[in-house]
Amino acid sequence: MTERIFEYLRSNDLPTPCLIVDLAAVEQAYRDLSRAFPDADIFYAVKANPEPAIVQALNELGCAFDVASPTEIDLCLQSGAPFDRLSYSNTIKKPADIGYAHKAGIDLFAFDCDGELEKIAGRAPGAQVICRIATECKGAEWPLSRKFGCSPVDAIRLLKKAKEIGLTPYGVSFHVGSQQTDVTQWDYAIGVTAEIFERLSEDADIDLEAIDLGGGFPARYRDPVDPLARYSDTIHIAIEKHFGNHKPRMILEPGRSLVGDAGVIESEIVLVSTRDTDPERRWVYLDVGRYHGLAETMDESIRYRVRTAHDGKEDGPVVLAGPTCDSTDILYEKADYRLPRAIKAGERIQLLSTGAYTASYSSVGFNGFPPLKTYCI
Secondary structure (H helix, E strand, O other): OOHHHHHHHHHOOOOOOEEEEOHHHHHHHHHHHHHHOOOEEEEEEHHHOOOHHHHHHHHHOOOEEEEOOHHHHHHHHHOOOOHHHEEEOOOOOOHHHHHHHHHHOOOEEEEOOHHHHHHHHHHOOOOEEEEEEOOOOOOEEEOOOOOOOEOHHHHHHHHHHHHHOOOEEEEEEOOOOEEEOOOOHHHHHHHHHHHHHHHHHHHHOOOOOEEEOOOOOOOOOOOOOOOHHHHHHHHHHHHHHHHOOOOOEEEEOOOHHHHHHHEEEEEEEEEEEEEOOEEEEEEEEEOOOHHHOOHHHHHHOOOOOEEEOOOOOOEEEEEEEOOOOOOOOEEEOOOOOEEEOOOOOOOEEEEEOOOOOOHHHOOOOHHHOOOOEEEEO
16 A cells, blocks of 8 residues: 555545555556566556546556557547557457547557458558467466467468458567466567567568567565566567567557556445354455456455554454355455454455456446445545
C-alpha cells in the first residue's frame, strides 16, 4: 500500500467495497518499465484497468495502448491518444469492429487463424498484421495457453497468406502467461519467433519488422518475484542471441505490472463464523468476492496479500469468501491464509496489489451487489 493510499483511506470514510488506485504509482511503474526497456514500445493492455484517469495519465507519458474492442478504442481516443498509438491485439474480432477500428485510423491488427485474417483483409485492406503463436505458459500464475495462438508452422503459412491477400505481414506476437514468474519462458518464445522471421525471409521474401512480447511482467502478490531488471536482462540477452544484429522492433503489452501494485481494495468483514467440522478454521466473509472483481482467485491462482488493523497479533487459519449466494464465491480455501484472531464483523480489511483485473472483471450487479467502484488519487 502506498503512503498516498494509506492517507486517503485514513482521511475518507469510503463505502465498501471499493478500489483505490494511486496514479503516481502507475506513472512510476511506467517510467520503470521504460527505463528497463528503452528500446521497446509500450502498449498498455487497457483491459487490466480501463479507468479513464489511468488511460489519460499513461497517454500523457507517451504510452501506447493495446485495445480489444471499440469501447476501448473510444476510451483511448477520448483520452487524447493518437490513433497511431493503438494496436488491436485481440485475435477475436467482429468484422464490423475491425472496420470501425480501421476507419478510426488503426492500422495494426493481431490474428491467429485463417478466418480472422480474412476478416481483416475484408474490412482493413492493406493493414499491418501480427500473427500470434501459442506458448506453453509454464511458470505463469494466470496461464493464457489454450484460447489464443497458432503453431509456428501455421504462423509461417498464415503470414505468407497475409501477403497474398493484400495485407502487410508485420510481425509475430506471443504471450508467455500473465504473472509469469519464470523469466526463461521469453527466451524460448523469442527463439521460435526468430526462426519464423528467418524462414519467411528465405522462403517468401517477407521481412517481418516487429516482435510483440506481450505482457506477463508480475505484480507483487504473496510469493516473491524477481526484480524487473532480471526480466529486462533475460529478454535483451535472448533478442541478441536469436536475432544478432538484425533486431526487430520490440513491442510490450503490460497490464498487471503497470497498475497491479498501484491499487488497494478496501472491504468490510461481513461475517466471521466457525463450523463444528473444522472448529479451528474460521470462515471470513467479505463484502467483496469473485463477482465483484476477484475473478482471478479462481483455482486460487492469484493470491493477494491481506492487511488488517490487527496484523502482528495471534492468528489462525481462515477460509476467505465473498458475500453472494453462489457457492463458487470462495476466494481462498486451500492456500493456507491466516488472519488475526481478533478480527470481527464490521471491521475494514484491505487486499493489496489489486489494481489490475479487478474492477474490470466486476459484474454489473450479481445478487444486487453493485460493481466495484474505483477512486483514482
